[in-house]
Amino acid sequence: MKxxxxxxxxxxxxxxxxxxxxxxxxxxxxMIDNEVERYMPRKVIxxxxxxxxxxxxxxxxILGRYKFCKMVGTQIEITNVKPSVKKILEMSGLLKIIPxxxxxxxxxxxxxxxx
Amino acid sequence: MIRRYENEMKLExxxxxxxxxxxxxxxxxxxxxxxxxxxxxxxxxxxxSEAVTNCIIHGYEKAEGMVQIVARLYxxxxxxxxxxxxxxxxxxxLARKPLYTSKPNLERSGMGFTIMENFMDExxxxxxxxxxxxxxxxxxxxxxxxxxxxQETNRILA
Numbered sequence: 001m002k003x004x005x006x007x008x009x010x011x012x013x014x015x016x017x018x019x020x021x022x023x024x025x026x027x028x029x030x031m032i033d034n035e036v037e038r039y040m041p042r043k044v045i046x047x048x049x050x051x052x053x054x055x056x057x058x059x060x061x062i063l064g065r066y067k068f069c070k071m072v073g074t075q076i077e078i079t080n081v082k083p084s085v086k087k088i089l090e091m092s093g094l095l096k097i098i099p100x101x102x103x104x105x106x107x108x109x110x111x112x113x114x115x
Numbered sequence: 116m117i118r119r120y121e122n123e124m125k126l127e128x129x130x131x132x133x134x135x136x137x138x139x140x141x142x143x144x145x146x147x148x149x150x151x152x153x154x155x156x157x158x159x160x161x162x163x164s165e166a167v168t169n170c171i172i173h174g175y176e177k178a179e180g181m182v183q184i185v186a187r188l189y190x191x192x193x194x195x196x197x198x199x200x201x202x203x204x205x206x207x208x209l210a211r212k213p214l215y216t217s218k219p220n221l222e223r224s225g226m227g228f229t230i231m232e233n234f235m236d237e238x239x240x241x242x243x244x245x246x247x248x249x250x251x252x253x254x255x256x257x258x259x260x261x262x263x264x265x266q267e268t269n270r271i272l273a
Contacts, residue, residue, distance in 0.1 A: 021135045021164050022171070022172065025222070053139075053157070056224045056225075056226040056230055060223050084157040087154075087157075091226070091230065
């Protein structure tokens with residue numbers, strides 16, 4: 001996971017860089033919540049461009065972050081989802097509460113987040 | 116019914132969460148002999164990941180035990196058995212229900228069995244409380260039609 005906070009826009013970009021399963025979510029959960037608490041952004045953007053695999057643990061992770069962000073008054077968005085990950089997101093019904101947004105990949109701010 | 120398997124493998128590992136990736140990648144590599152599509156391979160990986168995670172967090176909870184996977188190939192079909200000697204499932208019907216989880220505090224989605232059912236063609240649960248749980252899943256690999264044609268051609272040529 002890599003992240004970057006853009007203060008002038010209040011945006012916290014979180015680029016997930018690993019396969020998301022039960023093992024990884026244990027670590028990711030704490031890392032993401034720490035970043036949110038640290039910056040208290042206006043919006044959190046979870047970028048899935050590097051995520052090639054996700055199982056139901058990822059659904060729990062995203063839902064948990066949605067609840068956490070709601071509690072601290074932050075919006076949350078998902079972007080750049082690969083087809084295999086999208087299938088599971090669609091099945092879970094999660095997209096009804098957190099829509100997939102497009103158009104961050106060409107942003108210069110986004111480029112600053114590239115490894 | 117007695118089946119003749121074209122290939123078979125057995126894998127056993129400790130119920131540690133860092134084995135989840137190892138398990139699904141191994142089964143996917145074995146299944147690749149059937150020449151599945153990328154989507155089918157992703158479905159297999161996801162279903163294995165769900166079943167193995169269940170063994171680790173529900174079957175054995177905080178204790179440690181062994182998780183066993185048997186995978187077999189026959190008639191363009193992948194058959195996977197994933198079992199543990201953990202605590203077993205008290206109410207299988209309840210466990211199967213979408214969104215039901217016995218561990219809501221762990222941020223579990225309750226989607227595990229629903230995903231296994233949807234991503235594979237068949238899914239059976241056998242469980243005895245105090246003895247363990249065995250999940251059997253089957254999936255027909257569609258892209259094997261090419262292989263069928265090839266065999267047919269070979270038969271005619273022979």
